[in-house]
Amino acid sequence: MKKRAIISFLTLIYTVSLLSQNGDCWPIFRGSRQLHGVSSAELPTQPELLWTFKTADDIKASPVVCNGVLVVGSVDGCIYALNMQGKQLWSLQTENAIEAPALIFEETVFVGNLDGALFALSLHSGRELWRYQAGNQIMGSPNWWKKGGKSRIIFGSYDYALHCVDAKTGKLVWKYESDNYVNGAAAITGDMAVFGGCDGFLHIVDIGSGKLKKKVDVATYIAGSAAIEGDKAYVGDYDGQLSCIDMEKGAVAWQFGDPEYQLPFLASPALSGDRLVIGSRDKNIYCLNKNTGRLLWRYRSGSRVDASSVIAGDKALAVNMRGDVQLLRLKDGAALWTYEIGSPIDATPACVDGRFFIGANNGMVYCFGKRN
16 A cells, blocks of 8 residues: 555544444444444433333334434334334335334434335434435445535445445445445444455445445454444454454454354444453353453353443443343443343344333334333
8 A cells, every 4th residue: 555545544544533422312223433332321220111112023123213213123114213202203114124223314214124225214204205226135224424515325235235325315426346245334434434244354445435445354254343443443253253453454453252152243342441342142242352352251141142232331231132131230241130021132222311222023112211
């Protein structure tokens, strides 16, 4: 890489202003464009079930919440909007199941379905503004980028491509081709979109041009989404390895794998301070030092963990495929509170304003918090 390109790349990384999730908005399935999985909401140590809402089929899509509106898709093909009391505001029926999390950006809901259609809907009315057709199913959350007067929506598809469309019109701006399915979401940092593909590479794409900046060989299959902090990307893979990628050098800085299990990481990591929290199909929740990859603690969840954990202050919130909701102490992994839903959960919880929201495979949305 030429010297000018290296300086430009470093500038993009180090001058980016990271947008953190605030206490009353969780607009994307990991809370922020960098997919940190961190909430500033203060969760009660002993939460109570406040309400539930029933859809017509499984919920595999992670809920998102902003401006007093919760949005979640269902396998029944509907996208639902609820208020903070669990009452339906509107719904819109699409032609196929929705397993991808939605994105709320500028009073608009962006969500894809298994037909490969990306919908833009009014947050407050559900009115369809436009739709864009990809070549295959959409499983990952869209993300957003804005610069000057340009607003872009970026998402992956099983057509092997990362798509960038105009947020206002839905018109294609560019399409970047990978070598296999794009299952997860792209993290956005500065002018870069960063995603792990099922081709086993971490792809770093320039958002302005749609051109590849770097591609790092990580594993055989990456189903989850990378979390980005500074010049580092953190991503798990199907071989049971968690990798820290140095994006400046284009190389793996460290890898962690539990030699006792070596089962897939489908979840995305949560990053806070010097800590990284991630669940695995080996039924464990792991907490590592994100700078070195050293294991700090391991919590035996009781069932495989496909959903991504969330860090809120001094707590980690985790769910598993047995239907257990677990609030852990971030310091040492001690269980502070558990709740048995009794239905598999593979969607990431959303945390806002002292509450958290969970979708389960029984078609229910659950709201937990503290009663006033």
